[in-house]
Amino acid sequence: MTDTLILTPQQIIRKKAAGEPIQPDDSEMIQSHTIVVLVENSIGAFIRVINMFSARGFNIDSVTVGVTEDPTVSRMNIVTTGNSRIISQVLRQLSRLVDTIEVIDLTDTDYVERELCLLKVCYNRDSRSEILDVNEIFRGKVVDITSKTMTFELRGPSKKIEAFIDMMASHKIVEVARSGRVAMQRDS
Amino acid sequence: MTYDEHTKVHPVTTGDSLPEVRPEITSTSQMMSGAEILLRSLEAEGVKIMFGHPGGAVIKVYDEMHRINPEFQHILVRHEQGGTHAAEGYAKATGKVGTVLVTSGPGATNTVTGIADAYMDSVPIVVFTGQVPTGLIGNDAFQECDAVGITRSITKHSYLVRDIKDLARTVKEAYHIARTGRPGPVLVDLPKDVLLAEAPFQYPETVNMRGYAVPEAVRPEKLQRAARMIAESKRPLLYVGGGAVSSDASDSLTELARYTGIPVTTTLHGLGAFPEEDPLSLRMLGMHGTWWANQAVQHCDLIIAVGARFDDRVTGKLDSWAPHAKVIHIEIDQSCISKNVFADCAILGNVKTVLERLLPLLDPKDTTEWLEQIDVWRQECPLQYQKDDKLRAQGVIEKLRDKTGGDAVVITDVGQHQMWSAQYFRFLYSRTHITSGGLGTMGFGMPAAMGAAFGMREIGSSRPVVCISGDGGFVMNAQEMSVAAAHKLPIKLAVINNRFLGMVRQWQELFHMERYSHTDLSDTNPDFVKLAEAHHCVGLRANTPEEAKQIIDEAWEVTDRPVLMEFSVAKEEMVFPMVPAGAATGEMITDRMTPNSFV
Ligand SMILES: Cc1ncc(C[n+]2csc(CCOP(=O)(O)OP(=O)(O)O)c2C)c(N)n1
Ligand SMILES: [Mg+2]
Numbered sequence: 001m002t003d004t005l006i007l008t009p010q011q012i013i014r015k016k017a018a019g020e021p022i023q024p025d026d027s028e029m030i031q032s033h034t035i036v037v038l039v040e041n042s043i044g045a046f047i048r049v050i051n052m053f054s055a056r057g058f059n060i061d062s063v064t065v066g067v068t069e070d071p072t073v074s075r076m077n078i079v080t081t082g083n084s085r086i087i088s089q090v091l092r093q094l095s096r097l098v099d100t101i102e103v104i105d106l107t108d109t110d111y112v113e114r115e116l117c118l119l120k121v122c123y124n125r126d127s128r129s130e131i132l133d134v135n136e137i138f139r140g141k142v143v144d145i146t147s148k149t150m151t152f153e154l155r156g157p158s159k160k161i162e163a164f165i166d167m168m169a170s171h172k173i174v175e176v177a178r179s180g181r182v183a184m185q186r187d188s
Numbered sequence: 189m190t191y192d193e194h195t196k197v198h199p200v201t202t203g204d205s206l207p208e209v210r211p212e213i214t215s216t217s218q219m220m221s222g223a224e225i226l227l228r229s230l231e232a233e234g235v236k237i238m239f240g241h242p243g244g245a246v247i248k249v250y251d252e253m254h255r256i257n258p259e260f261q262h263i264l265v266r267h268e269q270g271g272t273h274a275a276e277g278y279a280k281a282t283g284k285v286g287t288v289l290v291t292s293g294p295g296a297t298n299t300v301t302g303i304a305d306a307y308m309d310s311v312p313i314v315v316f317t318g319q320v321p322t323g324l325i326g327n328d329a330f331q332e333c334d335a336v337g338i339t340r341s342i343t344k345h346s347y348l349v350r351d352i353k354d355l356a357r358t359v360k361e362a363y364h365i366a367r368t369g370r371p372g373p374v375l376v377d378l379p380k381d382v383l384l385a386e387a388p389f390q391y392p393e394t395v396n397m398r399g400y401a402v403p404e405a406v407r408p409e410k411l412q413r414a415a416r417m418i419a420e421s422k423r424p425l426l427y428v429g430g431g432a433v434s435s436d437a438s439d440s441l442t443e444l445a446r447y448t449g450i451p452v453t454t455t456l457h458g459l460g461a462f463p464e465e466d467p468l469s470l471r472m473l474g475m476h477g478t479w480w481a482n483q484a485v486q487h488c489d490l491i492i493a494v495g496a497r498f499d500d501r502v503t504g505k506l507d508s509w510a511p512h513a514k515v516i517h518i519e520i521d522q523s524c525i526s527k528n529v530f531a532d533c534a535i536l537g538n539v540k541t542v543l544e545r546l547l548p549l550l551d552p553k554d555t556t557e558w559l560e561q562i563d564v565w566r567q568e569c570p571l572q573y574q575k576d577d578k579l580r581a582q583g584v585i586e587k588l589r590d591k592t593g594g595d596a597v598v599i600t601d602v603g604q605h606q607m608w609s610a611q612y613f614r615f616l617y618s619r620t621h622i623t624s625g626g627l628g629t630m631g632f633g634m635p636a637a638m639g640a641a642f643g644m645r646e647i648g649s650s651r652p653v654v655c656i657s658g659d660g661g662f663v664m665n666a667q668e669m670s671v672a673a674a675h676k677l678p679i680k681l682a683v684i685n686n687r688f689l690g691m692v693r694q695w696q697e698l699f700h701m702e703r704y705s706h707t708d709l710s711d712t713n714p715d716f717v718k719l720a721e722a723h724h725c726v727g728l729r730a731n732t733p734e735e736a737k738q739i740i741d742e743a744w745e746v747t748d749r750p751v752l753m754e755f756s757v758a759k760e761e762m763v764f765p766m767v768p769a770g771a772a773t774g775e776m777i778t779d780r781m782t783p784n785s786f787v
Contacts, residue, residue: 044346044348052341085526085530095522098344098397099399101399
């Protein structure tokens with residue numbers, strides 16, 4: 001592609017306004033991104049990262065934090081959405097913070113992601129076996145049971161968790177606790 | 189979409205250059221109080237001046253200051269906000285880091301405006317705030333406030349020092365962060381028990397922050413790409429911002445522009461980076477920029493942004509800004525790249541270094557046709573105001589320009605007078621124009637001028653310091669006049685008195701059907717001459733152009749204290765040309781007769 005074909009955002013907006021055709025441009029596409037941020041292991045560092053998202057109006061869909069193999073470093077896994085321009089701003093703003101050691105956008109790489117979900121649902125004699133069937137299909141674990149409720153533990157990619165919750169929604173869900181996504185790049 | 193400019197480099201150790209004079213004590217095995225460690229650290233950092241105000245949480249620091257008489261000067265300001273602006277003025281005039289010391293609670297909150305101002309305008313200052321003892325933090329103790337929390341989104345970085353062992357290292361890091369990369373404010377919160385504790389003192393030689401890297405290596409392929417784009421362009425334009433001033437790139441920029449023949453327009457903060465009397469200078473662009481600079485933006489085919497961030501006061505409506513231009517962006521802060529305007533070629537690095545590396549790749553260009561076109565625009569709509577027997581703000585600024593020949597440090601406040609100063613002073617040298625641009629803080633001018641004057645004195649410069657304020661903003665920090673007087677600073681304080689919050693009045697006239705709601709100051713303005721005299725300064729007043737010239741001459745005779753010159757000017761005067769907020773840069777209001785659809 002030659003230089004002249006690359007449109008600036010201004011040009012895109014202008015062309016749209018004039019009703020002229022524009023090539024599909026990925027900068028308009030909104031996508032979910034999984035970003036790993038390694039930060040100094042301190043509350044201050046964690047807050048600065050979160051604060052940056054709110055101060056600049058970026059989304060956070062989920063965030064997890066925990067210490068890494070190096071006890072002075074925490075790893076944050078952040079899931080955010082935006083078009084590529086917004087995401088590139090997110091990455092630049094994150095990198096710019098003094099306490100961030102490394103920022104990696106896993107989205108277009110080969111990575112593993114997991115989330116943990118605890119889900120408590122009401123059951124009765126009629127629904128009991130159907131609920132357990134769903135759990136069976138998703139390979140969840142029953143971690144608690146009373147005469148009225150069952151609590152399941154489910155691990156897996158966020159999509160699977162969402163599908164599980166969707167399936168359970170036809171019953172009476174009492175409580176859902178999700179850990180947020182953790183992710184790691186695969187070695188090639 | 190490429191993220192190639194997005195860098196978070198792995199562990200780096202940066203050796204800082206040592207301050208010129210190393211004091212005797214940078215390390216001792218003797219026990220020292222935290223307060224003394226702080227002072228010794230500042231000495232080791234080469235700090236020459238500090239603006240501060242005492243209080244309970246920092247009383248130990250003041251006590252140690254009294255006892256050891258450190259190698260720097262402490263200036264007792266009369267309001268902590270004034271202290272922060274003074275530190276900014278000092279930093280901007282000298283290129284060094286400004287230092288502020290205040291107490292906890294209200295002392296800390298009073299610095300918030302100055303910190304935010306420094307953040308928006310990338311001014312290197314370090315603010316030390318006292319804090320309640322660590323054991324009381326979170327208990328709503330007397331004069332407790334979460335200074336780090338309050339300032340988190342307006343500092344480049346901040347610290348709460350919980351352990352005396354970390355104190356010296358923290359000071360070292362704070363100055364390093366404030367000064368390097370894109371400069372900015374750093375806050376260091378000091379609990380009282382840390383200041384009272386004792387420890388041996390050792391000032392670190394280097395900083396070691398694995399998360400903080402300043403882009404140093406410029407990527408050669410980017411330079412080549414930029415050179416190609418410049419060679420191919422027919423109507424190139426250099427758009428220069430504050431980054432060119434803060435990296436002291438003025439000489440390199442001037443050389444590059446003259447060698448290639450590319451015209452230069454600057455932002456408010458770029459003023460002075462390129463001599464405005466050079467034929468290649470198009471003066472300032474943007475909301476109150478010149479007609480011809482804005483026309484050049486709208487018609488150029490290449491914008492070379494140099495340490496500028498495409499602020500909305502520059503671009504107006506983004507989607508119609510510079511419609512034909514490709515963009516080269518030279519910038520130290522990766523987050524500025526492609527934030528508002530997409531950069532076809534982004535060069536991350538120190539502006540001065542990049543310009544120096546770029547120049548050898550460039551050839552002189554034939555821009556005659558382009559410059560002739562710009563000259564047509566220049567004739568079309570020159571900067572002008574009505575010249576009659578009335579005293580007008582623009583005339584006052586021209587008189588100040590005549591008096592100094594442009595060889596002065598001009599500090600302005602915020603409002604119409606600020607824009608007229610930018611339009612009519614014709615700046616020639618880097619670091620001679622200091623203003624609050626990003627935050628637009630009324631009350632900035634007077635204390636910043638004081639800080640700049642201390643800076644000029646420190647570096648042994650005889651350049652006069654001239655502060656141009658409005659009647660509204662001047663009173664917001666007028667208390668610092670007596671501090672400047674006590675230190676015999678010969679600052680020239682010009683108060684452009686239009687008896688109005690002029691800039692708001694202008695918007696009310698243009699966009700709110702002349703409903704002058706709460707902008708008339710005639711009932712609440714002080715008597716400025718008396719105000720000056722009450723603060724041990726000289727006060728002078730002018731109502732006519734002749735008197736103006738007279739009092740300027742008189743003011744320049746005073747060398748042992750500040751002089752306030754009150755210029756009583758017409759309130760109806762407007763700042764033109766103007767791109768209304770949110771309008772396209774092409775749609776400028778050039779005078780009262782321009783039909784405007786923004787009402
Ligand atoms: C602290 C603060 N409050 C309010 C404003 C909004 N504001 C911008 S310009 C202006 C008027 C300034 O009046 P004056 O100082 O007399 O200057 P003039 O415009 O008349 O030259 C105001 C109120 C501001 N910039 N800063
Ligand atoms: Mg006024």
